[in-house]
Amino acid sequence: xxxxxxxxxxxxxxxxxxxxxxxxxxxxxxxxxxxxxxxxxxxxxxxxxxxxxxxxxxxxxxxxxxxxxxxxxxxxxxxxxxxxxxxxxxxxxxxxxxxxxxxxxxxxxxxxxxxxxxxxxxxxxxxxxxxxxxxxxxxxxxxxxxxxxxxxxxxxxxxxx
Numbered sequence: 001x002x003x004x005x006x007x008x009x010x011x012x013x014x015x016x017x018x019x020x021x022x023x024x025x026x027x028x029x030x031x032x033x034x035x036x037x038x039x040x041x042x043x044x045x046x047x048x049x050x051x052x053x054x055x056x057x058x059x060x061x062x063x064x065x066x067x068x069x070x071x072x073x074x075x076x077x078x079x080x081x082x083x084x085x086x087x088x089x090x091x092x093x094x095x096x097x098x099x100x101x102x103x104x105x106x107x108x109x110x111x112x113x114x115x116x117x118x119x120x121x122x123x124x125x126x127x128x129x130x131x132x133x134x135x136x137x138x139x140x141x142x143x144x145x146x147x148x149x150x151x152x153x154x155x156x157x158x159x160x161x
Contacts, residue, residue, distance in 0.1 A: 045145075045152045050112025068160045071153050074111055081107075082139075082146055085123070089135055097135065098127035111153065116145045 051067070058066035081104050088097035105120035119142045126134045 045113065045115065045148045046156065047112035047114050050110075050114075051156060054111070065160075068157060070111060071157045071160070074107055075150060075153055075157075077107070078146055078150060082143060085139060085142070088127075089132070089139060092132070094127045094130045094132075098124045101127060108149070113145075113149045113153075116142065116149050119145055 054067045054070065058064055063069070081100065085097060085100050085104070088094075088100055101120045101124035105117045105124065108114070108117035108120060119138060123135060123138045123142060126138055
């Protein structure tokens, strides 16, 4: 959980200033809910609702292995995609980098890897702005998140077989 304001985990209330004296408080504070033990680290990396929707779609379709196929394709292509992103940075090819980040973002969001998708979106924007210093840092973050996503998708794949 990342927030500018500290939270009170016991009560589930944000400690964001609110009320008539709060400066710049146009919206009420966001309610922070406690994470149950059932929502383990996987839920922080993969959106459980997205995975559940894919399972439901597979059950309703003529392709019961849909989730397994999607996970396998994503995992097969993940390292080469990130290598291509790195190569585009090394060549200073901002247009290619933006396109690669855009495509990877879509693949991430299809499988519920929302944080990784967000990083890809930031990478795409930075590439369009030709912000190469920011791009290098984002790629490091992307690689770190990709390792987490890979681990969780491999665990997910083991439950689908």
